[in-house]
Amino acid sequence: MQTPLIDPFARAITYLRVSVTDRCDFRCTYCMAEHMQFLPKADLLTLEELERLCGAFVDLGVRKLRITGGEPLVRRNILSFFQAMSERLGNGLDELTLTTNGSQLARFAAPLADLGVRRINVSLDTLDPDKFAAITRWGRLPQVLDGLRAAKDAGLRVKINTVALKGFNEDELFALLDWCAAEGHDLTFIEVMPMGDMGEEQRLGQYWALSDLRARLAQRLTLTSLAERTGGPARYVRIEETGQKIGFITPLTHNFCESCNRVRLTCTGELFMCLGQEDRADLRAPLRAGLGDAMLHDAIRAAISRKPKGHDFDYTRGVAGQMSRHMSHTGG
Numbered sequence: 001m002q003t004p005l006i007d008p009f010a011r012a013i014t015y016l017r018v019s020v021t022d023r024c025d026f027r028c029t030y031c032m033a034e035h036m037q038f039l040p041k042a043d044l045l046t047l048e049e050l051e052r053l054c055g056a057f058v059d060l061g062v063r064k065l066r067i068t069g070g071e072p073l074v075r076r077n078i079l080s081f082f083q084a085m086s087e088r089l090g091n092g093l094d095e096l097t098l099t100t101n102g103s104q105l106a107r108f109a110a111p112l113a114d115l116g117v118r119r120i121n122v123s124l125d126t127l128d129p130d131k132f133a134a135i136t137r138w139g140r141l142p143q144v145l146d147g148l149r150a151a152k153d154a155g156l157r158v159k160i161n162t163v164a165l166k167g168f169n170e171d172e173l174f175a176l177l178d179w180c181a182a183e184g185h186d187l188t189f190i191e192v193m194p195m196g197d198m199g200e201e202q203r204l205g206q207y208w209a210l211s212d213l214r215a216r217l218a219q220r221l222t223l224t225s226l227a228e229r230t231g232g233p234a235r236y237v238r239i240e241e242t243g244q245k246i247g248f249i250t251p252l253t254h255n256f257c258e259s260c261n262r263v264r265l266t267c268t269g270e271l272f273m274c275l276g277q278e279d280r281a282d283l284r285a286p287l288r289a290g291l292g293d294a295m296l297h298d299a300i301r302a303a304i305s306r307k308p309k310g311h312d313f314d315y316t317r318g319v320a321g322q323m324s325r326h327m328s329h330t331g332g
């Protein structure tokens with residue numbers, strides 16, 4: 001039995017988010033530039049390397065794996081990776097899950113459910129087909145709705161993630177809420193984050209504070225704050241009129257760092273100990289150097305020993321407080 005991963009601030013690291021690709025079949029305006037330069041294939045970890053690394057984290061006490069990207073379901077042979085990780089379920093791992101744009105779910109929902117995936121997050125910012133095409137640039141809403149139907153049919157529990165965007169989906173707040181209630185999906189709003197260099201003007205124009213969104217909900221509905229904490233930036237309320245649980249992810253606040261239980265692995269094997277800091281550890285080099293498990297574990301422990309106390313996001317400091325990485329690099 002290995003000693004679990006504990007960082008310098010006595011936080012146990014039990015949650016790993018893994019970006020399996022930087023590529024995507026959408027180009028959401030807040031996430032990617034229209035003409036993205038993707039990484040050379042040779043830089044990406046192979047699926048076998050990803051399996052070995054994720055397996056090492058599970059050996060060291062990680063109990064929850066979230067697979068993300070880019071779009072995780074566009075990575076070739078991704079099911080073989082899920083298959084390998086599903087073998088750790090009940091054997092160190094409590095939960096295997098993913099965040100997806102939903103475009104490939106019609107094909108993948110049933111096999112994922114068969115491999116032990118129980119809950120998934122699907123990103124959806126609007127229910128209007130034209131607005132959907134505009135915000136994702138390349139996406140088509142009916143394809144995602146088909147995918148969501150397949151997820152439901154496969155028995156997957158769905159949480160919809162909606163990025164709150166000023167002047168874009170403000171007018172759909174209640175429509176989204178009602179639709180999620182009717183479909184039986186949970187709903188979480190995400191405050192837009194300063195990731196990637198996409199032009200200051202555009203980004204600041206998109207920012208819609210969730211405190212404002214929440215106040216608008218409260219004008220019509222009764223919200224009860226829930227004590228539930230996930231170790232991340234999400235806070236939850238129950239809507240008394242419908243019983244719905246709604247989440248709010250406000251990464252620009254600092255109020256969650258003290259309970260942070262997670263780290264993020266990129267598709268090139270960089271481990272980011274904090275989403276909002278540039279420090280990272282290269283785990284691909286030890287992996288490709290052919291080191292044994294003990295040395296790989298040491299490299300992971302050394303990285304965790306550098307996990308910072310909190311993040312550096314701050315709009316008020318302008319560019320200096322922002323991250324040059326795109327979200328699709330660290331995988332949201």
Ligand code: SAM
Pocket residue numbers: 024030031068069070071072099100101121122123161163190191192193194195327328331332
């Ligand atoms: N492609 C998948 C998807 O869209 O769900 C997984 C990767 S995506 C980077 C993960 C999440 O990050 C999505 O919910 C997306 O809306 C969110 N996201 C991307 N860029 C963001 C930004 N700048 N601020 C806040 N959330 C962002």
Ligand code: SF4
Pocket residue numbers: 024025026027028031032069070071101123327328
């Ligand atoms: Fe792709 Fe997800 Fe980024 Fe949209 S948010 S461009 S779907 S990675």
